Amino acid sequence: MDLHWSFLLVPLIIGYFAWIPGYGMNWIAASWWTTIAVLLFSFVLLHELGHALAAQNRGVKAERIILFPLGGGAYLPEQPSNVWEEVFVYAAGPLANIILALLAWGLLLTRPDGPLLIAYYLKLSGNLVVFPGIADQILGLTLAVNLLLAIGNLLPAYPLDGGRILRALLRRPLGARRATVIVTGLGVVIGSGLAWLGVRLSDPLLVFGAGFIILLSVLEYQNGWQRRRLANKAVGDVLRLPLPSLYRVYPGQPVGEVRRFFQATEWPILPVYNQWNEQVGFVEASVINEEAEDDREPVRRYCEREFVTAQPTEELLAITERIVDANVYGATIIGPRGELVGYVFTEDIMPLLDTRLKKIKRRLRQEGPAGE
Ligand SMILES: [Zn+2]
Known part of the structure; x- marks a missing residue:
């Protein structure tokens, strides 16, 4: 497993948010942001482990896992032979997040203000009328972030898990080439929608992630073209x-x-x-x-x-x-x-x-x- 170099930026970003001009470092804020960063990291790690364990279980070797601060990638050098095995391997990541979200949901329900906290963290109600303790805040974040990770990764757009699942399902009825055209096309459409949403919400991370989805979709589309060109050529x-x-x-x-x-x-x-x-x-x-x-x-x-x-x-x-x-x-x-x-x-x-x-x-x- 590799950590991407951009992890080095995480302490800098935390420092930037916790630094108050004229006052210095707000250590309480810094430790809170560090807790959140560690939590996010473990949710992403869990997602990738879900993929890796499912691949191992199906006898497909996951070569390595690269973790980025905003997500990871499990690289499967060999394609699973069976469609359902492939779907299982790609679904296992979001599934791990859903299980963790359900766990947090269950634990929150046992808390005195549980239902209110759940509504707040899922943004079903805008104002919080209770003051949650640290444990409640962590449970609430676990619920919200894991649901977001699961839903986000299940969008039917290449290179997300949902797009890869869709491609596996379409490959037999439509052929590999058309399946790739469809999911990379969806990658450009959904990526553009997310970029527009990110601009509306002034969320730079969402814009950045959307740009990444569009870029990888375009590259994969070109890759498919190139494979077809080469397939017609001989060594001679x-x-x-x-x-x-x-x-x-x-x-x-x-x-x-x-x-x-x-x-x-x-x-x-x-x-x-x-x-x-x-x-x-x-x-x-x-x-x-x-x-x-x-x-x-x-x-x-x-x-x-x-x-x-x-x-x-x-x-x-x-x-x-x-x-x-x-x-x-x-x-x-x-x-x-x-x-x-x-x-x-x-x-x-x-x-x-x-x-x-x-x-x-x-x-x-x-x-x-x-x-x-
Ligand atoms: Zn995944």
């Missing part, structure tokens, strides 16, 4: 055949020589070999150009030791996903008898993803004004 469309052994890069070779290889071959990336002529990684021209200063220095420091391998019969989409997941420059394509077939580089895949507009723009730039 972007394959680079092996270079003559003259251009083999070894870790001990001086940077200056590797620079000349890049110029001679015009390749953006070159494979790096060990003394037994087995590939051990890649080296990228832009890294050498930007970072290397001394041409006599061995190139070792600038080599990327990780690379992925693929077979020539694999789909380009699958290979691309592996390259992106491993965060490397490219894949080495190895044939059925272990022979080197060639390379697939991200730089060669990107042009396949370009929209027609981008292609026209690039052509205009390349042709450019005469004499350039």
